Amino acid sequence: MKQRLALVDCNNFFCSCERIFAPSLSGKPVVVLSNNDGCIISRSEEAKALGIPMGAPRHEQEGVIQKHGVKVFSSNYTLYGDMSARVMAILRESALETEVYSIDEAFLKLPGEFGEAEARALRAKVLRWTGIPVCIGMAGTKMLAKLANREAKKRRVETGGVFDLDACEDLEELMERVSCDGLWGVGKRLALRLAGLGIRTAAEFRWADSRQIRKSLGVVGERMWWEMNGVSCLPWEEIPPDRKGVMASRSFGTPLEKLEEVEEALAHHVARASEKLRRFGLRASRIDVFLQTNRFRAGEAQYCPAAGLNLDEPTASTSELMGQARELLHEIYRKGYRYQKTGVSLTGLVRAEAVQGCLDLDGVRKAKREVDAIVDRINQRLGDRKNPVITRGSMGSKHSPQRWRMKSGQRSPAYTTSWRDLPVAVLGGGSRRV
DNA sequence: TCTGGGGTCCTAGGACCC
DNA sequence: TCTGGGGTCCTAGGACCC
Incomplete structure (x- = not known):
């Protein structure tokens, strides 16, 4: 059905x-x-x-x-x-x-x-x-x-x-009326790119060669092509997955020049963002801070620096994040500019309860090195460099579509078009949370 | 004439959505 | 004078490893 x-x-x-x-x-x-x-x-x-x-x-x-x-x-x-x-x-x-x-x-x-x-x-x-x-x-x-x-x-x-x-009786006529930029996931840029291929309407998009769409718009475009042709390939997400990042930023009513003033605004953002984190039961493993001058003032000197840091331990602590944010701000702050906006972004989010028993990455790497060393020793003893007895490999990577494509010069199959598992991604992102 | 190749992790930037 | 804020995904490319 x-x-x-x-x-x-x-x-x-x-x-x-x-x-x-x-x-x-x-x-x-x-x-x-x-x-x-x-x-x-x-x-x-x-x-x-x-x-x-x-x-x-x-x-x-x-x-x-x-x-x-x-x-x-x-x-x-x-x-x-x-x-x-x-x-x-x-x-x-x-x-x-x-x-x-x-x-x-x-x-x-x-x-x-x-x-x-x-x-x-x-x-x-x-x-x-x-x-x-x-x-x-x-x-x-x-x-x-x-x-x-x-x-x-x-x-x-x-x-x-x-x-x-x-139930539409004149579907083709409808598709001809809809221009490409009216399609979900096709913005100005992609519409322009499509126009370059002579594709201007939904009807033309549907009839286009999927390989051409793939070449020009990538896997995102090909997914849209299938969807438009009635083949569902966007994921169904009844339960929203955890957030990947939280951000807090604001424009100032009037531009700020003093470091202390910017610091104060940033502190407020860090507090809001970390609060959000705690509400979701998440912790961040990276923090980014940015500053912006007024981009609408063509005559003024523009300066839009950003700096980030990978944290040693995932955290949702306001004070810890605040300390890091302040240091990052000091790194990028320069005197003499009129700042209009600042913000903080927390990414690399992990579930708070997972932090305790989280994967010991360093341990895993160490184990991998040990295994590699053993493999090397065996090869040294039993074979030669050109013809190793044992080859190292890692799961799946050889068959990742990206690599596969490079090698074979072919497209990967439509449903495994990305090196990530497909179909996974949602069209062009989108703010999905209430 | 060839110049290793397979892999990971990370960042930046582009594109889109609401 | 005023000009939003918060997201997602994909791709390319660099650093590094063995």
């Missing part, structure tokens, strides 16, 4: 959340701002209609905001997280399995009988119970479900916010 997926996506999520608590704003233009109130990161339909672009600096839109009385909110992530959890809980009731993809999106594995009527009912239920409007796209793969969702959103009035690609 063919797999059926849905992508459920909340409409203008942050704005929709704000509106729940201010019903008088229904039908009025609303925007939500980024952390420092710097950029517009969510717009209601009415705000979009006024031509306010996504990600625009607030100050550039001040005129429109004033003129049309656009209601402006600072972001409130506690609220959004809470609303998200409510929506997800409802979705779980209808799905066989659920993968929460981001704060406002989830993939659903659908039961066989789930069609457009059921999707409409689900949509109505979410709206009735949470006040959040959603759109639902259905198809056989994640990429296609994304595309279906886009269609549902774009033609909301006509589709009722629900679109089933498998």
Whole structure:
């Protein structure tokens, strides 16, 4: 039986959340701002209609905001997280399995009988119970479900916010209408590269030679090609894997020049990041610190240094990390610049409980050296350099697709296209945690 | 004329997503 | 004057090892 997926996506999520608590704003233009109130990161339909672009600096839109009385909110992530959890809980009731993809999106594995009527009912239920409007796209793969969702959103009035690609009668016509940069995972750069191959629409992408796509866009591109052709090869992650890193950074309201001031900001970031670490039960084995001047000031001297350090022991201790962060900052700080931003990034995360019994890497290396020495001795005694009796090897490496490709001059098979286990990676990354 | 080759670990940078 | 913050994955290349 063919797999059926849905992508459920909340409409203008942050704005929709704000509106729940201010019903008088229904039908009025609303925007939500980024952390420092710097950029517009969510717009209601009415705000979009006024031509306010996504990600625009607030100050550039001040005129429109004033003129049309656009209601402006600072972001409130506690609220959004809470609303998200409510929506997800409802979705779980209808799905066989659920993968929460981001704060406002989830993939659903659908039961066989789930069609457009059921999707409409689900949509109505979410709206009735949470006040959040959603759109639902259905198809056989994640990429296609994304595309279906886009269609549902774009033609909301006509589709009722629900679109089933498998039930679409003029699929080819639809694919011809969608340009490549509208595909999930194809950004500006890749679209440009595709255009260079004469591939401009989803239809052309689907019909393209997969080898050509592979050559030009790599394994990521080939995965997209399969997905677009109905072959699912992105992983299903019902349980989100542990984070690989945490970061804390902020822009300053006004540029800072003194080391002590930057230090203070950085200390705050280290505290936030290490707190996060502890909350997840993780410890970091590497810390990176960075500084940035104002990149928008073309006339000013720019300086964007960074420094990092691998820690001896994984830690989540604020004070330990703080000490290291300060030293790193001193390494990179230079007088005479106007700094606009600083931040810290903690990576190489391991589970706190695993730290105790963690693999003794040095021990393993030592053991390997010992074995190698034995192998050498045997070879010296029994063979010669050119024809060793025993050869050293390491598991799998010889057969890693990368190496294999170099040797054979061929592509590796589609499903083992990367030296990492495939299919593993998610398209183009993405912030996936709520 | 050839100049070892297989392997690990790490970092930086590119691309994309929400 | 103001110009977000937090993620993921892939690839290339250097250092090092035997």
